[in-house]
Amino acid sequence: QVQLVESGGGLVQAGGSLRLSCAASGRTFSTYSMGWFRQAPGKEREFVAAISWTGRTTYYTDSLKGRFTISRDSAKNTVELQMNSLKPEDTAVYYCAGGFIGTTSYADANKYDYWGQGTQVTVSS
Numbered sequence: 125q126v127q128l129v130e131s132g133g134g135l136v137q138a139g140g141s142l143r144l145s146c147a148a149s150g151r152t153f154s155t156y157s158m159g160w161f162r163q164a165p166g167k168e169r170e171f172v173a174a175i176s177w178t179g180r181t182t183y184y185t186d187s188l189k190g191r192f193t194i195s196r197d198s199a200k201n202t203v204e205l206q207m208n209s210l211k212p213e214d215t216a217v218y219y220c221a222g223g224f225i226g227t228t229s230y231a232d233a234n235k236y237d238y239w240g241q242g243t244q245v246t247v248s249s
Contacts, residue, residue, distance in 0.1 A: 133243030146220030162216035
């Protein structure tokens with residue numbers, strides 16, 4: 125079992141940055157691929173980024189490449205999402221997720237077994 129707890133959300137002005145962190149409990153964290161998803165009000169949950177269990181491979185939704193960076197520290201059992209040049213449309217609840225994910229399935233929320241409770245990110249214009 126893995127429990128995930130997100131932190132780092134908040135209110136930021138457009139153009140600003142935030143760094144989200146996801147702390148995982150459980151000794152098997154290092155074997156899971158990890159992902160970040162987000163859900164804006166009235167919209168479906170969407171894929172943001174993912175990182176393989178080795179940390180060597182990262183995946184991003186195309187529209188966020190260059191602004192968001194995912195990383196993990198298996199020694200600390202954390203995965204982070206650095207978000208730069210934030211826009212009002214980035215406003216959403218951001219969720220951390222983990223699981224055994226095939227290389228073609230990182231964007232599929234249904235493939236993840238564990239989810240955090242989410243952290244709110246609000247970007248003001």
